[in-house]
Amino acid sequence: xxxxxxxxxxxxxxxxxxxxxxxxxxxxxxxxxxxxxxxxxxxxxxxxxxxxxxxxxxxxxxxxxxxxxxxxxxxxxxxxxxxxxxxxxxxxxxxxxxxxxxxxxxxxxxxxxxxxxxxxxxxxxxxxxxxxxxxxxxxxxxxxxxxxxxxxxxxxxxxxxxxxxxxxxxxxxxxxxxxxxxxxxxxxxxxxxxxxxxxxxxxxxxxxxxxxxxxxxxxxxxxxxxxxxxxxxxxxxxxxxxxx
Amino acid sequence: xxxxxxxxxxxxxxxxxxxxxxxxxxxxxxxxxxxxxxxxxxxxxxxxxxxxxxxxxxxxxxxxxxxxxxxxxxxxxxxxxxxxxxxxxxxxxxxxxxxxxxxxxxxxxxxxxxxxxxxxxxxxxxxxxxxxxxxxxxxxxxxxxxxxxxxxxxxxxxxxxxxxxxxxxxxxxxxxxxxxxxxxxxxxxxxxxxxxxxxxxxxxxxxxxxxxxxxxxxxxxxxxx
Numbered sequence: 001x002x003x004x005x006x007x008x009x010x011x012x013x014x015x016x017x018x019x020x021x022x023x024x025x026x027x028x029x030x031x032x033x034x035x036x037x038x039x040x041x042x043x044x045x046x047x048x049x050x051x052x053x054x055x056x057x058x059x060x061x062x063x064x065x066x067x068x069x070x071x072x073x074x075x076x077x078x079x080x081x082x083x084x085x086x087x088x089x090x091x092x093x094x095x096x097x098x099x100x101x102x103x104x105x106x107x108x109x110x111x112x113x114x115x116x117x118x119x120x121x122x123x124x125x126x127x128x129x130x131x132x133x134x135x136x137x138x139x140x141x142x143x144x145x146x147x148x149x150x151x152x153x154x155x156x157x158x159x160x161x162x163x164x165x166x167x168x169x170x171x172x173x174x175x176x177x178x179x180x181x182x183x184x185x186x187x188x189x190x191x192x193x194x195x196x197x198x199x200x201x202x203x204x205x206x207x208x209x210x211x212x213x214x215x216x217x218x219x220x221x222x223x224x225x226x227x228x229x230x231x232x233x234x235x236x237x238x239x240x241x242x243x244x
Numbered sequence: 245x246x247x248x249x250x251x252x253x254x255x256x257x258x259x260x261x262x263x264x265x266x267x268x269x270x271x272x273x274x275x276x277x278x279x280x281x282x283x284x285x286x287x288x289x290x291x292x293x294x295x296x297x298x299x300x301x302x303x304x305x306x307x308x309x310x311x312x313x314x315x316x317x318x319x320x321x322x323x324x325x326x327x328x329x330x331x332x333x334x335x336x337x338x339x340x341x342x343x344x345x346x347x348x349x350x351x352x353x354x355x356x357x358x359x360x361x362x363x364x365x366x367x368x369x370x371x372x373x374x375x376x377x378x379x380x381x382x383x384x385x386x387x388x389x390x391x392x393x394x395x396x397x398x399x400x401x402x403x404x405x406x407x408x409x410x411x412x413x414x415x416x417x418x419x420x421x422x423x424x425x426x427x428x429x430x431x432x433x434x435x436x437x438x439x440x441x442x443x444x445x446x447x448x449x450x451x452x453x454x455x456x457x458x459x460x461x462x463x464x465x466x467x468x469x
Contacts, residue, residue: 054370081376091371095389105375108385150371157375 002030004066005161005192006051011060013046020046022216024060028161028209031190035203038213039239044196047213048163051194052083065160081109084154088166090146092138092153098125099134102153110157117156124152128182144175148182155186162186164195180206200243204228212236250437259441262428269424270445276338276410276420280345281353281403287346288353295358306354313351319412321348326416341413349406356402360394361387393464400457404450411446421445 006028013021020043028034036044049055051062053069053076062069069079093101102121106112112120125131128148138146147167154162164183168176180202187193187206197203203210203224210227212220212235220227220236231237250258295306313321325344329335335343364387372382414423425442429435 052374054374077373077376077378080374083374085371085374087367087371087374089365089367091365091367093368093371093386093390095393104385105377108381109376153375 002032004028005030005032005064006194007061007063008051009061009063011047011050011062012058013043013050013055014058020216021050021057024216024218026211026218026221028192028194030192032209033187033191033193033207034195034209034211035207036194036196036211036213037198037200037203037239038219042213043216044213045165048165048194048196051161051163052080052085054085077109081105081157082160084157084159084162086147086150086154086162086164086167088169090138090143090150090170092146092150094138097135097137098130098141098149101138101149102156105153106156121152121156124155125149127155127185128152129178142175143171144178147171147179151179151182151186161192161194164193164197166196166198168197168199198243200228200240212239214239248436250434250440255437255440258434258437259444262438262441265424265428266421266441266445269419269421270449272338272418273407273410273420273445274449276342276345276413276418277403277407279342280349280410281399281406283342283346284349284353284402284406285399287350288355288357291350291354292357292361295354296361310351310354313348318345318348318409319415322412322416337416337418341410341416341418345406345410345413348409349402352402352405353399356395356398357391360391360398363394364390396460396464397457400453400460403453407449407453408446 004027006026008024008026011021011024012019024043024047036047038044046055050057051064053062053071056071064079064082067074069076093104096104099118099121102124103114103117106117106120107114122131122134125134128151130145130148130152133141133145133149138149141149151162151167167183168179171179176199180199183193183195184202184206195203195207205224207224209221210224211218212227212231212233214235220231220233227236228240231240291306291309294302297303322341322344325347326337326340329340329343368386368390369379369382372386373379377385410420411422413420414426417423421442425438426435429438432438
């Protein structure tokens with residue numbers, strides 16, 4: 001069995017009176033690609049954001065690469081360097097060029113030399129097919145290009161895990177494909193990935209595991225075949241019948 | 245006293261004849277404004293940072309300062325600071341006026357900075373943090389550069405307001421534009437004429453930041469596309 005990259009035990013999270021995550025348990029192994037699916041408000045994004053502490057959990061254990069992470073004992077900034085994140089709205093830095101976006105964290109967080117960072121950034125931009133946009137500002141890019149830059153920016157920190165929070169939800173339909181293709185290539189290289197998505201055909205094709213979330217619980221989990229073709233739960237069946 | 249509109253030739257001749265003394269006064273007004281805005285920017289930056297800091301007491305202190313400045317007339321602040329300062333230690337009039345104006349501008353500039361910092365999308369901070377940046381580093385590298393850009397138009401506006409407010413330094417006998425105009429006006433029994441002249445000088449001074457702001461906004465709207 002591959003090593004455990006993320007293990008979550010009895011995770012609870014509330015916003016005020018609203019309990020968004022209820023006793024979540026999950027384990028993700030190296031090179032796993034996990035798609036979190038479910039209707040909006042089911043807690044998918046919150047679960048993802050708890051993993052790198054963008055949301056603070058109320059209780060429970062979050063274990064990253066074998067180490068239980070607590071804000072009291074760990075430097076969260078160091079933990080986050082191992083966990084790349086891609087956002088629905090890209091969140092590129094608009095005052096920096098594409099290349100500057102990608103080298104920003106390696107240079108200022110990891111203290112990599114600018115030359116090295118630039119070389120590595122250009123290789124990443126080549127990988128996502130945007131080498132020719134290195135000196136362009138994000139405002140000149142399409143949504144799909146922006147998201148591919150955001151992926152390159154996250155990869156520049158050489159993370160062990162990548163989190164994707166609805167990476168194609170803000171894109172025009174014709175731009176979704178290029179982003180999914182980039183993600184698929186990343187999955188094939190063996191990156192451990194957790195993806196919150198509504199792209200069911202992508203999830204079926206790329207995911208090793210599908211977690212179906214409903215009202216703060218992971219209601220059902222299994223391979224894409226199990227979940228899509230033979231869901232055990234009535235809720236899961238209802239959800240997928242509304243999707244296709 | 246009765247103010248009568250001067251004839252145009254009289255106005256124009258006086259404008260030419262007094263250009264030397266008004267030019268000096270204009271320089272002083274400009275110095276007062278620039279110095280008080282620059283110090284105001286430093287005060288404003290510090291106060292804005294205190295206000296958004298997570299230490300509550302610092303936030304309350306900033307609130308108190310801003311309330312004090314916004315809640316009292318500028319002329320009262322100038323008098324208090326001027327007579328207050330000169331009572332404690334000797335300070336040249338220019339610096340007393342500059343500091344009083346800076347104290348005043350600082351509160352408004354703090355609100356400008358706070359507003360623009362908070363106007364930056366939350367996702368920018370999150371993106372920085374997700375890359376492993378500390379809050380401070382993300383502020384410095386990601387938030388401030390964007391906030392400063394957005395602050396430039398309101399800062400230009402504050403400069404124009406500060407320029408005109410500097411006329412109140414006349415009341416602590418600094419020979420800036422307004423003081424020169426009222427002194428010459430009453431000495432020559434020609435108040436209205438000199439008030440019109442000084443208005444021309446203010447309009448000239450205000451034209452510089454106004455045109456600068458317009459160019460800046462044009463440039464920003466192009467780069468935002």
